[in-house]
Amino acid sequence: MAQANPLSPDSWQYRALNAVNPGLSYLAEALIALAAQGHPVVAGSADLQYSNGLHRFAQAYPDRYVQFGISEQNMVSAAAGLATTGMMPFVATFASFLGLLCCEQIRMDVAYTGLPVRLIGHHTGISLGFYGTSHHATEDISTMRALAGLTVVSPADGPQLASAIKASVDWPQPIYFRIGRGRDPQVYEDGAPFEFGRAIVHSHGSDLNIIACGITVHAALAAAAQLGAEGWSVGVIDMATIKPLDREAVLAAAGRSSALMTVEEHNVLGGLGSAVAEVLADAGCGVRLRRHGIYDQYSLIAPPATLYAHYRLDAAGIGEVARELLKT
Secondary structure (H helix, E strand, O other): OOOOOOOOOOOHHHHHHHHOOHHHHHHHHHHHHHHHOOOOEEEEEOOOOOOOOOHHHHHHOHHHEEEOOOOHHHHHHHHHHHHHOOOEEEEEEEHHHHHHHOHHHHHHHHHOOOOOOEEEEEOOEOOOHHHOHHHOEOOHHHHHHOOOOOEEEOOOOHHHHHHHHHHHHHOOOOEEEEOOOOOOOOOOOOOOOOOOOOOEEEEOOOOEEEEEOOOHHHHHHHHHHHHHHOOOOEEEEEOOEEEOOOHHHHHHHHHHOOEEEEEEEEEOOOOHHHHHHHHHHHOOOOOEEEEEEEOOOOOOOOOHHHHHHHOOOOHHHHHHHHHHHHOO
């Protein structure tokens, strides 16, 4: 598995870019910690070790890192093979490639076989900005959660990602981690506990409860604070595990408020909003629900912050959508 000089000296640009994306360091640091504890961790990336921070793991454990090059599908199949030998593989690439290009390999080699492979889809949603629609990942939740036996997790920030990675040691199913670009505002302290399938309830609201995941959690908390200052009672739930969804948390929120609103950096069809709607429909719960995200369209090309504002996925936009719901 060892490779001669797995880190290219010509990748100066990506090294510089990674230095300003501090949230990505949590991925490598969590894997280094697990390896140091004796877990059989191996890692791989498809030519993006500087974009996802895994070059740090490669430097610490060069014999446990594989640079697959631009060969994402092969990377997933190889990870499944490594898992059959007792290794604990974590492989990473852009979410647009992992969740869509590699769907067949994830389905047949990982999910169908039930192998404990950890798939890291980074730069999710519209976070790649100018790279455009081909690199934006606004369909990966719906694709991944439709695969039987695959757990889907969307951490809010680096600390939560690190906690989830460490918790995955005892999780029997394969996991798709959906993470941002490393510039995500921090929500949690380092070492905050994480439990798969369990939502984190930040606050309870009697007028509205917002259920968010990924980078939208921080924005939802800020929007709720502003709405609270205006006199509304608004709660926030971090649904970091999208599959298996915390059904009890959804129904409890529905029972204590007049409306629910889901927020995700994803198409509203098939994502977190659809998962919540399924729970409500199965339970015969008639609470009002607004699914907010990308409204079944291909995303535009612009800087990420501009796109978040355009699609009303920043704090101001989420607050605006919530007011529309509250006033109907």
